[in-house]
Amino acid sequence: MYIYIHIPFCSHICSYCDFPKLLYDKKYINSYLECLKQEIKKRYKEEQVASIYIGGGTPTSLDRNELKHLLDITTIFHKKKKIEFTIESNVESLTKEKIQLLHTYGVNRVSLGVQSFHENTLKELNRHHTKEEVFQVIKNLKQTGISNISIDYIYGVHPNLKEVKEDLETYLQLEIPHISCYSLIIEEGTIFGIKKRKYIDEAIDDKMYHTIEKILKKNHYIHYEISNYAKEGYQSIHNINYWKNGEYYGFGLGTVSFINNTRITNTKSLTKYLENQYHLTKEYENRNIQISNTFMLGLRLVKGINIIEFKKRYQQDIKEITPVKELLKQKKLVLKNNQLFIPSKYLYLSNEIIIKFI
Numbered sequence: 001m002y003i004y005i006h007i008p009f010c011s012h013i014c015s016y017c018d019f020p021k022l023l024y025d026k027k028y029i030n031s032y033l034e035c036l037k038q039e040i041k042k043r044y045k046e047e048q049v050a051s052i053y054i055g056g057g058t059p060t061s062l063d064r065n066e067l068k069h070l071l072d073i074t075t076i077f078h079k080k081k082k083i084e085f086t087i088e089s090n091v092e093s094l095t096k097e098k099i100q101l102l103h104t105y106g107v108n109r110v111s112l113g114v115q116s117f118h119e120n121t122l123k124e125l126n127r128h129h130t131k132e133e134v135f136q137v138i139k140n141l142k143q144t145g146i147s148n149i150s151i152d153y154i155y156g157v158h159p160n161l162k163e164v165k166e167d168l169e170t171y172l173q174l175e176i177p178h179i180s181c182y183s184l185i186i187e188e189g190t191i192f193g194i195k196k197r198k199y200i201d202e203a204i205d206d207k208m209y210h211t212i213e214k215i216l217k218k219n220h221y222i223h224y225e226i227s228n229y230a231k232e233g234y235q236s237i238h239n240i241n242y243w244k245n246g247e248y249y250g251f252g253l254g255t256v257s258f259i260n261n262t263r264i265t266n267t268k269s270l271t272k273y274l275e276n277q278y279h280l281t282k283e284y285e286n287r288n289i290q291i292s293n294t295f296m297l298g299l300r301l302v303k304g305i306n307i308i309e310f311k312k313r314y315q316q317d318i319k320e321i322t323p324v325k326e327l328l329k330q331k332k333l334v335l336k337n338n339q340l341f342i343p344s345k346y347l348y349l350s351n352e353i354i355i356k357f358i
């Protein structure tokens, strides 16, 4: 089984962020964690756990004692020997002391919200770290024994390809096995949205995507999902389960769980959550929705969907699903080695293909 835990608290609000989050406020932390513990005790059915992913918000914005409280809660889970145990973090809150604590509780993967190595861009994104601090934190992680490290990177903040190339050069110096690269999205209600920030030209964004792909592949990173690159053996086990439309628990504010073909969404109201009223909606997904989600998620993977697994799961040949045959004819889908996937020349435009399966 796969476990996602949401810690919605952040020390500050980033300019582009539309995730469910709350500004860190000490008075709520321990009661939130106690409710989280109750929710887990109530819903978790003692399955063997292949991955735990603590996301946010910024889980490491918790102080040392609060973080220990959270990590104590994760001891409820029956962890498989080779578990992937990830925590998301920003750079400035990840102290040596917290790194040691994470390591003690078996956290073996850290996803850092770096986003850029350029000072001006970091300011515009309202991120509070420097390039030097990124290098120091990664050194501290490696010295403590956590080397499975990923960073998040945002491109397209400025129409400047040179900036992207410099950022990748800096990233390669870190010698870490994973990176997630996202094109800037400007959502309503975010600081950028309110300021009516404009997107860069699509052609430049396209060029940036392909430059990133070329440089990372040249440095032996596998492009395994539209936005994700990893060294061999470091692909995110947790996220691959999502992209394979697999089952998982989501615990905490605003999380989603997918169990027995039922998608359960938790409340986004902190008040309700602190009253142990966790669930907002519970929706059983019929076969058509399951198949649609399998395509929508599975085609994000560069390898695509395994047609034997598909047949086993749905007792149907994948080519019979509309519009697979049409897209194969248009060469926008390829069937090779039992995998149905979007060829690399169309990956940048994959949304236009994936939307046909919704």
Ligand code: SF4
Residues within 6 Å of the ligand: 009, 010, 011, 012, 013, 014, 017, 018, 019, 021, 056, 057, 058, 090, 113
């Ligand atoms: S991007 Fe992350 S750290 Fe920034 S406000 Fe959003 S959830 Fe918090």
